[in-house]
Amino acid sequence: MEKYETHTHDVIVIGAGGAGLRAAIEASAQGASVGLVCKSLLGKAHTVMAEGGVAAALANLDPQDNWKVHFHDTMHGGKMLNNWRMAQLHAQEAPDRVRELEHWGALFDRTKDGKIMQRAFGGHTWRRLAHVGDRTGLEMIRTLQDKGIHSGMDVYMECTITHLLKDGERISGAFGYWRESGRFVLFKTKAVILATGGVGKSYKVTSNSWEYTGDGQALAYDAGADLITLETFLDIKEIRAAVIAIRGISPEIPVIAQLTFD
Numbered sequence: 001m002e003k004y005e006t007h008t009h010d011v012i013v014i015g016a017g018g019a020g021l022r023a024a025i026e027a028s029a030q031g032a033s034v035g036l037v038c039k040s041l042l043g044k045a046h047t048v049m050a051e052g053g054v055a056a057a058l059a060n061l062d063p064q065d066n067w068k069v070h071f072h073d074t075m076h077g078g079k080m081l082n083n084w085r086m087a088q089l090h091a092q093e094a095p096d097r098v099r100e101l102e103h104w105g106a107l108f109d110r111t112k113d114g115k116i117m118q119r120a121f122g123g124h125t126w127r128r129l130a131h132v133g134d135r136t137g138l139e140m141i142r143t144l145q146d147k148g149i150h151s152g153m154d155v156y157m158e159c160t161i162t163h164l165l166k167d168g169e170r171i172s173g174a175f176g177y178w179r180e181s182g183r184f185v186l187f188k189t190k191a192v193i194l195a196t197g198g199v200g201k202s203y204k205v206t207s208n209s210w211e212y213t214g215d216g217q218a219l220a221y222d223a224g225a226d227l228i229t230l231e232t233f234l235d236i237k238e239i240r241a242a243v244i245a246i247r248g249i250s251p252e253i254p255v256i257a258q259l260t261f262d
């Protein structure tokens with residue numbers, strides 16, 4: 001008998017915001033058995049707070065727009081430190097993702113002639129943000145959640161993952177606890193997708209959700225991954241504080257920031 005409550009899936013997706021839900025839908029569509037794990041309730045991820053809209057070069061209002069301009073704006077906004085290939089894919093595929101959301105039931109605001117409305121936004125050369133009033137993130141989550149739960153995946157809510165497990169150099173599982181009872185739970189898996197969002201909660205004052213404690217970054221680091229470009233959003237003192245907070249350890253113990261940046 002297993003020592004802990006145990007679930008087995010081909011793929012475990014950690015995080016049920018826009019990123020995690022979309023990844024879980026895709027893995028399910030490819031025939032994998034998928035477990036979707038999130039530390040809040042399904043539908044409560046930080047993604048619901050996104051208000052401005054989805055940047056996609058649909059060129060519905062400004063015909064001069066195209067993926068190359070979007071790519072340029074993204075690289076420029078990232079001071080050319082972005083992973084250019086990810087920025088390219090993002091710019092190229094965003095219009096299809098917006099159309100896909102509509103195909104799955106989202107309803108974006110319209111122009112008078114029935115096209116998806118787009119608004120201007122900081123850093124974007126043309127009017128580019130497809131939106132649903134000021135609740136685009138909510139509509140996105142509602143749509144992906146509905147699509148996801150009908151895709152055959154198992155959802156584990158209010159479950160915080162604390163460790164990734166490895167068999168040699170390969171990921172073999174994830175370990176965590178139920179927030180309601182504190183009981184441990186083990187997920188056996190061939191692959192883990194980390195979609196736990198950002199690190200915004202390392203700031204005292206932030207609009208970011210309580211979930212933004214960089215858990216995915218810490219899980220990946222502990223499993224042997226390299227973390228890159230942390231310096232773009234935190235200074236060294238903040239990185240150290242964030243990592244200590246994330247890992248819940250004492251400042252005396254060497255942590256990621258001390259190892260990497262001192």
Ligand SMILES: Cc1cc2nc3c(=O)[nH]c(=O)nc-3n(C[C@H](O)[C@H](O)[C@H](O)COP(=O)(O)OP(=O)(O)OC[C@H]3O[C@@H](n4cnc5c(N)ncnc54)[C@H](O)[C@@H]3O)c2cc1C
Pocket residue numbers: 014015016017018019020037038039040044045046047048049050051052053054055137159160161162195196197198207208209211215216
């Ligand atoms: C106020 C505000 C407005 C914004 N507006 C826009 C906008 O208009 N357009 C735009 O493109 N972007 C916007 N953003 C940014 C955007 O909201 C985020 O980049 C996006 O929602 C991130 O999605 P995600 O799926 O990566 O993470 P999230 O939606 O945060 O999902 C993270 C998931 O991981 C889970 N999780 C975290 N840690 C664990 C753990 N240890 N174990 C299990 N589960 C865990 C959480 O429970 C959650 O389900 C805005 C951000 C803010 C703060």
